[in-house]
Amino acid sequence: MSLADKTIGFIGAGAMAEAILAGLLSSDLTKPEKVFISDVDFTRRDYVKTRFSVNVAQNNTDLVKRSDIVVLAVKPFILQDVLTEIAGSVQTDQLMVSIAAGLSTGYISSFFKSRVPVIRVMPNTPSLVGEGASALAAGEFAGEEHLALALELFNSVGRAYAVSEQAMDAVTGLSGSGPAYMYLIIEAMADAGVKAGLPRKIALELSAQTMLGAAKMVLETGEHPAVLKDKVTTPGGTTIAGLHTLEQGKIRATIMDAVIAAVQKSKELGAVTK
Known part of the structure; x- marks a missing residue:
């Protein structure tokens, strides 16, 4: 069973739906004639169509x-x-895939009278450029074949991973909110470049490309970030001087605290629907 055999409907034609569609169609995982969309914003709907x-x-x-x-x-x-609108039309042989943050598969399933497979997904905004990090959790009635379909869907816009639903708050704090942390670091490095005399455009592009390149090194070499860091760090050199300053500023603890704060907030928001 693959996506090529399925018709896919998107309720909502916003930026994330558009990104997923772009990934699906550019990867030839499905054809336009097998896709349906609906949206209350007709302008947005017609644009995607x-x-x-x-x-x-x-x-x-x-x-x-x-x-x-x-x-x-x-x-x-x-x-x-x-969910209230569609509940009476959903069948057990269909798969529901939700990208609504904070809402559990149990909450979604509670709207259906039958055992409908539900997959919950936490994507992130780099999916808009095909570099997303998505985590997927299968609900009570979703089997391995349903999870495989959803993974195929979200691997088309980056990298997708199956996790337990209990891990979704951790995912939200790490990769869901993570792009904002990276943007802050990119901006700070660019500001430092400007202070050191670089033109703003060049400083920003050097900073962003450095972040991109470092991430690809971790993913493509399979080496631990600490090993890659040490390869850039020569005795008595510029890099160790910069790293020393970062360690004095407790950058590790600060980043860890930021992720944990976001995880806790995700738990608080999710508790509203439990």
Whole structure:
């Protein structure tokens, strides 16, 4: 069973849905004629339809009836209304995939009278450029075949990993919020470059490319970041001087504290729906 055999519906045609569609279609994992979209914002819906030549459903219920896989790509505060609307049309042989942050598979399943497979996904914004990091948790009624389909879907916009649902708060604090931490570091390095005399554009691009290159080194070499760090650090050199300053500023503890703070906030927000 693969995505090529399935019709896929997107309830919500926002930026993340657009990114997933772009990844799916550019990877030839499906064809435009096998995709349906719906959105209350007709301007946005029509833009996505025109860009990808996909089908527009009459409404959310119509979309569900036409789709093997339904991607719930709406904001968390909207999802309850959407689930209430479509609950009577969802069948046990369909797969529900939710990217609504903080809402558990149990919460989503509670709207359905039957044993509907649900997969919860925490993607992040670099998915918009095909470099996302997504974590997927299978609900009570989702099997390995459902998880495999969802992994195929999100691997088209980066890297996707299966985790337990209990780990989703940790994922939210790490990779969900993580891009913002990286942007702050990139901005700070660029500011330092400007202070040292570099033009702003060059400083920013050098900083961003350095972050990108370092990340690729970790992922593609398989070496531990500490090993790669040591390879850049020569005795008595510039790098060790900079690292010493970072360690004096407790950068490790500060970054760890930031991630844990985001994890805790995710738990607090998720408790509202439990």
